[in-house]
Amino acid sequence: MDxxxxxxxxxxxxxxxxxxxVLLRRNALVIFMCIEIMLNAVNLTFIALSRQLxxxxxxxxxxxxxxxxxxxxxxxxxxxxxIFRHRATTDVNDVSLLKG
Amino acid sequence: MVAYAWLMLLFPLLGVLVNAxxxxxxxxxxVSWVACSAIGLxxxxxxxxxxxxxxxxxIEQPLFTWIRAGNFRVEFxxxxxxxxxxMAAVVTGVSFLIHIxxxxxxxxxxxxxxxxxxxNLFVFAMLILVLANNYLMMYVGWxxxxxxxxxxxxxxxxxxxxxxxxxxxxxxxxVGDVGFALGIMLIFATFGTLQFSEVFRRAPGVLGPAVxxxxxxxxxxxxxGKSAQIPLYxxxxxxxxxxxxxxxxxxxxxMVTAGVYMxxxxxxxxxxxxxxxxxxxxxxxxxxxxxxxxxxxxxxLKRILAYSTISQLGYMFLAVGVGAYSxxxxxxxxxxxxxxLLFLAAGxxxxxxxxxxxxxKLGGLREKLPTTYAxxxxxxxALAGVPLFxxxxxxxxxxxxxxxxxxxxxxxxxxxxxxxxxxxFRALFVTFWGKTRAEKxxxxxxxxxxxxxxxxxxxxxxxxxxxxxxxxxxxxxxEGYLEPVLPAGHIAEAGALEWVLLAVSAVVALGxxxxxxxxxxxRPEAPARLSRxxxxxxxxxxxxxxVDEFYMAVVVEPLRRVGRFIAELFDPQVxxxxxxxxxxxxxxxxxxxxxxxxxxxRSYALSILVGVVIIxxxxxxx
Numbered sequence: 001m002d003x004x005x006x007x008x009x010x011x012x013x014x015x016x017x018x019x020x021x022v023l024l025r026r027n028a029l030v031i032f033m034c035i036e037i038m039l040n041a042v043n044l045t046f047i048a049l050s051r052q053l054x055x056x057x058x059x060x061x062x063x064x065x066x067x068x069x070x071x072x073x074x075x076x077x078x079x080x081x082x083i084f085r086h087r088a089t090t091d092v093n094d095v096s097l098l099k100g
Numbered sequence: 101m102v103a104y105a106w107l108m109l110l111f112p113l114l115g116v117l118v119n120a121x122x123x124x125x126x127x128x129x130x131v132s133w134v135a136c137s138a139i140g141l142x143x144x145x146x147x148x149x150x151x152x153x154x155x156x157x158x159i160e161q162p163l164f165t166w167i168r169a170g171n172f173r174v175e176f177x178x179x180x181x182x183x184x185x186x187m188a189a190v191v192t193g194v195s196f197l198i199h200i201x202x203x204x205x206x207x208x209x210x211x212x213x214x215x216x217x218x219x220n221l222f223v224f225a226m227l228i229l230v231l232a233n234n235y236l237m238m239y240v241g242w243x244x245x246x247x248x249x250x251x252x253x254x255x256x257x258x259x260x261x262x263x264x265x266x267x268x269x270x271x272x273x274x275v276g277d278v279g280f281a282l283g284i285m286l287i288f289a290t291f292g293t294l295q296f297s298e299v300f301r302r303a304p305g306v307l308g309p310a311v312x313x314x315x316x317x318x319x320x321x322x323x324x325g326k327s328a329q330i331p332l333y334x335x336x337x338x339x340x341x342x343x344x345x346x347x348x349x350x351x352x353x354x355m356v357t358a359g360v361y362m363x364x365x366x367x368x369x370x371x372x373x374x375x376x377x378x379x380x381x382x383x384x385x386x387x388x389x390x391x392x393x394x395x396x397x398x399x400x401l402k403r404i405l406a407y408s409t410i411s412q413l414g415y416m417f418l419a420v421g422v423g424a425y426s427x428x429x430x431x432x433x434x435x436x437x438x439x440x441l442l443f444l445a446a447g448x449x450x451x452x453x454x455x456x457x458x459x460x461k462l463g464g465l466r467e468k469l470p471t472t473y474a475x476x477x478x479x480x481x482a483l484a485g486v487p488l489f490x491x492x493x494x495x496x497x498x499x500x501x502x503x504x505x506x507x508x509x510x511x512x513x514x515x516x517x518x519x520x521x522x523x524x525f526r527a528l529f530v531t532f533w534g535k536t537r538a539e540k541x542x543x544x545x546x547x548x549x550x551x552x553x554x555x556x557x558x559x560x561x562x563x564x565x566x567x568x569x570x571x572x573x574x575x576x577x578x579e580g581y582l583e584p585v586l587p588a589g590h591i592a593e594a595g596a597l598e599w600v601l602l603a604v605s606a607v608v609a610l611g612x613x614x615x616x617x618x619x620x621x622x623r624p625e626a627p628a629r630l631s632r633x634x635x636x637x638x639x640x641x642x643x644x645x646x647v648d649e650f651y652m653a654v655v656v657e658p659l660r661r662v663g664r665f666i667a668e669l670f671d672p673q674v675x676x677x678x679x680x681x682x683x684x685x686x687x688x689x690x691x692x693x694x695x696x697x698x699x700x701x702r703s704y705a706l707s708i709l710v711g712v713v714i715i716x717x718x719x720x721x722x
Binding site: 019022023092093095096097098099 | 697698699700701702705706709
């Protein structure tokens with residue numbers, strides 16, 4: 001069952017890339033894209049295991065994850081746009097009014 | 101009337117309440133009527149009680165239960181027996197006369213109502229002390245009179261010396277009260293009750309010599325504070341800062357005698373502690389002599405009388421110390437009359453000469469103040485123990501009983517009697533005889549006291565003379581009256597010896613007067629010459645043996661230093677430091693934790709990741 005192994009490894013790598021991106025990138029939009037990467041990595045894991053366990057539950061769940069991701073992006077982009085309107089920057093380091 | 105004895109307490113209390121709350125509004129005349137009639141009525145009740153309890157051993161009259169805590173009960177009850185009835189009569193009677201005198205003396209004072217409130221409060225507290233049937237109630241009265249003494253000494257509190265004197269009196273009293281309180285506690289620990297009758301009934305069976313000596317010594321310590329004996333007499337001369345009627349009432353006739361009364365009341369216990377009796381008698385005799393020496397060189401008339409009071413109280417303690425309790429009470433009674441009289445006369449002099457009290461600035465007053473002079477002379481004769489005046493009989497009785505115990509004590513008492521005669525007639529001659537040394541303006545304005553002041557003095561003068569006939573040897577009216585309570589015991593009837601000592605006392609008294617006459621009338625330069633000749637002794641006496649300085653250095657200054665240390669060093673640095681330190685600690689911790697809040701989303705995300713990794717790791721490795 002090599003295929004399943006490769007899929008899981010791929011999924012883990014994608015997740016790590018996404019997580020690293022969230023932590024290390026400064027542009028808010030890029031961080032969102034990394035979050036999407038993480039979510040998609042999780043989707044991949046679901047599908048792989050659904051294939052493995054011969055159950056459709058995983059694949060149904062992928063739909064839910066996609067729906068949630070879409071909703072979250074909508075809100076997140078709305079927040080970024082409003083921050084951009086105030087501060088003309090998308091650099092996450094600049095939004096530190098809650099410091100201290 | 102005995103059943104209504106509680107009225108004695110009610111009237112002064114009403115006087116206090118009315119004058120305290122409405123005094124300013126009802127005007128001076130009303131205030132004086134309220135105050136004087138309160139005491140007057142109290143006196144009438146006291147006379148009724150005096151007659152009513154004659155011959156009985158004592159009646160207890162419960163008023164109400166004060167404390168009830170488990171097994172511990174304290175009743176507010178009156179003990180009416182010849183001893184307390186005598187004290188109550190003396191207190192209310194002399195108070196009444198002094199209240200009337202005060203109407204004249206304090207007429208110009210703006211705080212008139214307050215004065216009479218305090219005076220009535222004093223009588224109330226003193227009566228509680230005297231009529232109490234248990235130690236706790238007596239202690240309440242004891243503290244109450246101490247409080248009134250403080251309030252009245254510092255009555256003119258704008259004067260720093262008066263305020264200081266009030267504080268000194270109260271604080272020194274408190275030192276003695278420590279002993280009294282400890283004694284009461286020891287009594288309670290030993291007997292489980294604080295009622296006099298119970299304690300005295302059980303004492304012979306329960307008490308061992310060590311305990312009873314401890315109890316009586318502690319009680320006596322309280323007495324030395326209140327009655328101005330060595331070592332706690334220092335407050336009484338300073339207490340002369342108060343208005344003169346206050347000095348007459350509180351610091352001559354009544355409050356200071358509370359210690360003597362207390363010892364007489366506890367005679368059952370004192371009889372069982374011969375060691376304490378020796379202490380009491382010795383301190384009494386020593387104080388009598390000691391104070392008399394200081395009165396000899398004093399220039400302030402009231403202070404002469406203050407030292408005289410200390411000295412005469414010493415006589416009373418000498419009496420009770422040798423077991424002559426009724427003799428001590430007899431002297432207490434006669435002393436109340438003639439000492440109050442002397443003080444009121446001094447007040448009359450001050451009233452006439454705008455407050456001048458330095459005898460060196462007086463002189464020749466007998467032509468300007470004849471009544472005052474006459475009553476002062478009567479009082480002086482009684483004090484000196486001139487035969488046939490009251491003081492002669494009471495003092496002689498004490499000297500006789502002292503002789504039976506110890507000729508040494510008798511000798512000290514006799515020498516003191518000589519000094520007494522000298523110092524009081526010194527005061528009389530320097531103040532009233534010779535050419536005046538007063539300022540011309542004061543001299544011209546000097547006038548005799550108004551009737552409201554002179555009548556009480558005259559009444560006291562009469563009592564100072566006839567008071568003695570209530571206690572002639574072989575006709576001891578006072579002692580016979582007190583017999584049920586203070587059994588005179590059997591004293592040796594050495595008839596001839598007693599008359600010899602009587603004669604010696606008389607000779608000493610008259611001799612003292614003659615000596616004073618010689619020194620201050622015949623050869624007025626002599627005293628100045630003597631003071632130069634014996635300069636060191638004179639300095640020692642006039643600086644009061646440096647006792648006040650000694651106490652300041654040994655007691656007061658160290659305490660002040662401790663206080664300053666605590667207030668200036670310990671409190672700001674240690675206590676405030678600890679509290680502020682805690683606050684600073686909270687601040688530091690807060691700042692430390694605050695560094696976690698960078699406001700940057702990325703660091704928050706990092707911490708979330710770290711947390712997740714840790715939790716996952718924990719579950720994976722388990």
